[in-house]
Amino acid sequence: MEVEMQPQEQPFDVSLMFDNFDVDILVKVLAHTMLSPFFMFWLPVFFWFQGVPYTDPVFFGTSAYVVGVATFWALKWYSRLYRNQGSLIYGPGPFDWGEQIVVITGGSSGIGELIANTCAVRNVTVIVLDVNPIVTENYNINYYKCDVSKWEEVEAVSKKIIEEIGHPTVLINNAGVVQGKLLVDLTPEDVQQTFSVNTMAHFWTLKAFLPGMIEQKKGHIITMSSVAGMVGMARMADYNASKAALISLHESLRYELDHKYNTPAIRTTLVLPGHVQTPMFSRVRLPQAPWYKFFVPSLPPVTIAKAVIAALDEQHSQTLYMPFYANFVPFLPLCPSYVRDFGQWVSAVYVRPECAWN
Incomplete structure (x- = not known):
């Protein structure tokens, strides 16, 4: 994977755990x-x-x-x-973590690793699918080597998982790659890799694990997409397009579950974060102006992990926009062109090709 972007002026810290004062905190208050x-x-x-x-x-x-x-x-x-076909009076029962079997793709690093270890602490059986093994001390994390971009490997590994552990009840599609090249500089192999990992892998894992959820009429599917799937950015054409496909896949899946399989209890959560401080974008240089950090904050991976865990606890199908400004991104295409360009200028995705999103 190649990301041709300028390095940050400050050392990159993927373990940022504290909250800075930004618009998200203000909105929360x-x-x-x-x-x-x-x-x-x-x-x-x-x-x-x-x-x-x-x-x-x-x-x-x-x-x-x-x-x-x-x-x-x-x-x-x-x-x-x-x-979610819920009741105005009664809420869903407590989420029984001990009974869950959670599959996480790309769970050996970054956000996936955080989610895997967090689930493991809750006494959950966790299955990590990745090309690299996860380094962890949690005994209930099971690693299966698998290139999720290839249907043959996903099919073979899924049969092994079901036989050895059981039918997964939670599927977190998290694996992703980025090239960071201009459109004409992308090789056919680059484009193939981006869509195979970022998009096709979701189809393969759903084909492998969704039938078991449909049979049990319950489960939860987390789709890790991106704000990048709703806007255009220089040097990110393949990545943005692959993430846009996931938004449509999520909506189509929801309607199939509700109206074709009659399984509304299978929940679906779409995660649409902005820039996340993960190793995949460790060489991204973002504006350092105080106003930019206030209105367009970067997210530490722990914020995404906490949101995913909370979504599982709530047991509701939903779309998570993070940080706060992401809630307004879907409306940009409806705005006049000068407003749209201003919005993208503010978020540094239009005139700064070295910026990227996760």
């Missing part, structure tokens, strides 16, 4: 204060106890604000319940 109906409910109550009449603009305005915020969160929550 606001979500629990000014944008929380439970918190803001007491504001009009306070004015009422102070003797402010109902017709006063202050009381009316704060009450309308609380109603608006409550309506937003209610619709958002109902949308999730509708997608």
Whole structure:
């Protein structure tokens, strides 16, 4: 794999565990204060106890604000319940980690390794599929050498796994590669490798393990895509296209499970992160301006791992946009061209070809 990108000015640290102050932290605080109906409910109550009449603009305005915020969160929550055939009264039962068999592709390094070790700590049977062995002290992590880009290897290994361990209940498609070349500089082998690992591997693992989930009518499939699948970037054409295919695959799979196999209990989670501080992008140089770090923060791998574990715990089908700015990326194609170009300029994906996303 070749990534022709400029090195960072600062040493690359893939073990960053602390939170920097950025827009994501600000949004998290606001979500629990000014944008929380439970918190803001007491504001009009306070004015009422102070003797402010109902017709006063202050009381009316704060009450309308609380109603608006409550309506937003209610619709958002109902949308999730509708997608997951959930109940307005009863939530899903606790996720039984001890009964799970988790398959992780590309689990020997980066995000996959973090997820594998985190699951292992929860007494989960973990299966790592990778061309390189995982270095770990967790006894319940099982390594199977497999090039997931090749159907013959996936088919053979899947039969061995089912025979020796059992049918997997969680599939985390995490393996990925990046070339970092201009379109005309990509060799046929480069393009073949990118799509084989980033896209076709998802088809092969689904073909191998999905029938068992359909038979049991339960399971969870995590698809690791990228914000890059929704935008265009120089020197990333093959990577972006391979990640865009995963977004469509995720949606199509969801509708097949719901309407063709009648298995809504098989959950699907699509992960769409921005730039992640993994070895795969260790040579990426990003802007060092404080405003850029505030609005377009890079994500430590532990953040992705925590989000995946939380998604499994919640037992809901969902799409995870990380960090906060990623929520607005799907709307860029709907904007005028100058707004779209400005958005990509701000995120450094349009005029800085040495920048990349995971």
